[in-house]
Amino acid sequence: MPTDHQLGGLTAAEVEERTAAGQINRLPARSGRSTWDIVRANVFTRVNGILLVLFGIVAATGNLTQGAFALLIVANSIIGIVQELRAKRTLDNLAVIGEAHPTVVRDGERRLVARDDVVLDDLIVVVPGDQVVVDGAVVAADYLEVDESMLTGEADPVPKEPGDPVLSGAFVVSGSGAYRAEKVGADAYAAQLTAQAAKFTLVHSELRQGINQILKYVSFLLVPVGLLTIVVQFSQPDTTWQESALRMVGALVPMVPEGLVLLTSMAFALGVIRLGRRRCLVQELPAIEGLARVSVVCADKTGTLTQNAMTLAEIIPLDGDADAAREALAQLVTADPAPNASMQAVAAAVGTTDRPWLVTARAPFTSAKKWSGATFGDGTSWVLGAPDVLAEPAVAGHADVIAASGRRVLLLARCAASVDDAAAPGPVSPVALVVLDQLTRPDAADTLAYFQDQGVRVKVISGDNAASVGAVTRSLGVDIGDPIDARTLPAAGTEELADVVDRHDVFGRVTPEQKRTMVGALQARGNAVAMTGDGVNDVLALKDADLGVAMGSGAPATRAVAQIVLLDDRFATLPYVVAEGRRVIGNIERVAKLFLTKTIYAVGLALVIGLMGLPNPFLPLQMTVVGWFTIGIPAFLLSLAPNRERARPGFVRRTLTVAVPGGLTVTAVATVTYVMTRGFGDVTDAAQHQASTATLIALIMTATWVLATVARPYYWWRIGLVAFAYAFYFLMFWIPVWHDALALDTTDPAKLMVGIVAGAVGMAVVEATWWITAAIRGERPRVWAPGAGHLTQARNASSP
Incomplete structure (x- = not known):
């Protein structure tokens, strides 16, 4: 050249x-959107538009206190803008490096x-x-x-x-x-x-698609139920238009799952920011969701479990001429314009020569053929590569004995054919074994142990000698089975191959195409596969895996196709990456159950009360307070908490099996209480307020118990979250100063008792439903979590 x-x-x-x-x-x-695009997308949303119209109606009545729900417009916009701008800045800074x-x-x-x-x-x-x-x-x-x-x-x-x-x-x-x-x-x-x-994007995500599907179902109900509510509320006799408008808004506001989309976006954005602090570049945002679903991690040995740098340990002559071997190695080093890690280690020990031989042909190293070489002017050809590929069984067996200790062994040999011949290298004459020492990453053992503890299978897939790969994994203190030579694997696409790949965990002499095939075989068995690598031989497998993870110092091609790049080259960062994915997805699913429960009981109440022709029992401020302390604040805290459970498919089904029974239970309890305490026909204002208060008690007791079941398994802080909600509501009804602002009337003990009893029955039904639906789904319900509390949970969730 x-x-x-x-x-x-x-x-x-x-x-x-x-x-x-x-x-x-x-x-x-x-990072895709500009700052103005981010601001516009977070301010001009469908949810904000609906809330703004409803606030306008409340403002027209002159009772601005009842319009406190409009604060959600400001909160949603500010939180969304701040978090996405932070994520944009993180991505911009890391992308420059990566x-x-x-x-x-x-x-x-x-x-x-x-x-x-x-x-x-x-x-x-x-x-x-x-x-x-x-x-x-x-x-x-x-x-x-x-x-x-x-x-x-x-x-x-x-x-x-x-x-x-x-x-x-x-x-x-x-x-x-x-x-x-x-x-x-x-x-x-x-x-x-x-x-x-x-790009900072939320598309092509199973989770987002599931949420959009649920919201589509809700939208079909909102229009007819909303129209019915408007007609019924404005048809009430002896009622001012202001009161009718407020009760209409009180019915419509809780139907809007205002915080669900916000918390979903915020959780993804926070995931990007947290991983960015660990020098982890998320190149495709839905990759965070993929992290949570990973069941198998395929790790390349070199550059992942071992450090990229190697050192020449010794040269073992096979024909008795050590000087000739060193001279040939020096000539090969000098003739190689782009040495790989092995050749760099040889070059560091033997150096280059100041009297290079004339090179007439060269064969660069590739992972497919596993050797390199050069033909020189005197007609001699020298090759350097895998002993078990180049040599006879006796020499290969000698190399395997050395490789079994975890060292890397190459064979230096002469060959008769020119190295650029199609039949090269042909029969070779072994000259020396070149032994290289590989340094394992100090954090590799803890990382492998973490994955085993979390139920994530680790498969080491390497192009190196199988015995050497097995020795390295055993040296890390984690015995994940005997190594398999990939040259003995069944043909691609067969069930036999899938069986072998599924049963065994350590593979050597794997070609790039075989890595790709093995990833496909694991995926065919229902696994979510993450592939880690740093070399050009990993590109095809990284591209096909559910989640490609590249090392920052790896080849540019691997970084280009990977969804996640570990910029600090630390394999130990991967447990934090997986833990973050689980936290984001698990918590989004948890809070989605809360928001959809509220939407279902709001729609159900509006429908049933509307068909009965009764005025809506609640005012906007009452529903705003319930939304904040039963849904909004708890959901926000739950969305930030650690979560160790691996995500599973079936998000929509699992969410609806909690939200639908919970929402219908709240609807039934509130409706029965309202009818029993109010009756039908016209009633006095005092009777209306007393019935509304009793109904609010029943709704709060039942809806907050839905929070209590969604928060499981319990840690002390989750118990405190539920206890705080109940304590707040108790004070709300107990302290008279709040009664005027919230239009509460607690002067009729009999009606209050109806609400309390109905609420207790609702709590019991929600509890029974939680156990029954878990049994139907084939899950083992857990009330208490292992560990002493939040700090233990956080440490376990984020530490390898």
Whole structure:
């Protein structure tokens, strides 16, 4: 390949000229929406619009106190804006660190630049693992092969020669080269696809789709029930229009699940921010949901369980000539323009030579063939690679004995064929075993133990020798089974392969295509699979996994296809990532049950009371207080709490099996109380207020017990949350000063007792329903959680 000076490249003046002309690789902002878009999206919402109209009606009556629910407009907007702006800032800062930094040649020198700083006609140098960032044409190629599977679906690497086109989104699998940028920015193929990778978005989420589906059901009920409520309330005899308007608003306000969408968005945004503090870049926001559903983690050994850096431990001559082996290694190092981690370790020990042999052919290392080599001017060919791939069983067995201790072993050998021959390497003559020491990550053992404790299976899938992979996992103190040589696996797509992959947890000599196949086999068995990796051989599996996790120092191609990038390269960050996903999804499901219960009983009460032709028993302020202390405040606190349970499919069904019985129970209890204490026909204002007060007591007792069941399993702070709600309501009815503001009348003990008894019956029904529906779903209900309290829970949920 020509030198940098021979390649040329642009001058600084030419770069400035193209930049001024706008011929630069500028792409849309990583975090999607602008600040104004975020403000507008959080202020001009459907929920805010409904609440604003209802507040206008209340304001027209002159009783602004009853319009306290309008504070939700301000609260929803401010919280949504602040959290999304914080998440945007986090994503912007991390994306700058995590994005690809191509190497360009300018003024005859190589420079690392930001992806967005590439200009038209820039000369870009690539090595294995580099992603092609713009469209262009190859200028120089040294056995260059490019994988275009993400663009064309073609699985095999494509050799590239000078003059051949390359497209953005492809990545280099072997060799090296340089290409000239011909299309930049929005003109480049797949540029928009790359720009979308880190957008702040909530689409394509099972959870969001489930919530939208539920809200669609609710919307179908709101229109007819709302019209019925309006007609009935304004048809009441001897009632002012102001009172009719207030009671109409009191019926409509609780129908709106005003906090559900807000808390869902906030939980996702907080997840991004919390993970960002741990140097974890969430490139696709729905990935947080995927975290919660992970049941299997497939981890590549190198760069994940072990550190990328290796050291040369020893060279074991097999033909008695140690000096010849060291000289051949030095020549191979000198001939390799893009050494991988193994070759870098060899180079650090033997160095390069100042008398290089003439190279007539080269074969770069690839994960598929597992060897590299060079043919020199005197006709000799040298290869360096996996002993069990290159050598006879006797030599391979010797290497396996060494590898069983956790070391990495390569074979240096001569071969008769030229290394670029289709039949290469053919029969080889072993010269020496090259032994490399691998350093395990200090946090790998605790991380593997954490996953086992959490019921998440870990499968180590590596291209290294199976015995070496098994030795490394055992050295971490976690015995996850005997290693399997992937060359003995059944054919792809068979049930036999799925059985083997499901039963065993450690695999060696796995090719990139096999990694992809194994991920597919696990998914076919109903697993949610996370794949971690850092090398170009992991790209295909990362792309197909339910959740791709790349190391920050890994190849740009792996970072480009992964949903999550661990910028600090710490495998130990993964437990925190999984715990955060569980916290977000589990808590959203929990609070969704609360909000939908309120919506169901509000719709049910409006429908039943409307069909009876009775005035709505509640005023807006009463429903606002109930909404705050039974739903809003508890839901907010529950949405922030740790949650260790792995998410499962069936969100809509599980949510409705709690919300529908709970909502119907509250409806029945409140309706019976109202009819028993008020009766039909016209009544005095005092009788109306007494009946409304008794009905409010029954509703509060029953609805708050729904909170008590949703908060399970109990920790001390959750018990305190329920106790606080009941204590507040007791004081609300006990202290006379609150009675005027809330229109409460507690002067009739008989009616109050009806409400209390009905509320107690409602609590019992909610409790029984909780146990019965759990049994129907086949779940084991848990009242008490293990551990001493909130601090224990938080530590267990976020610590490996």
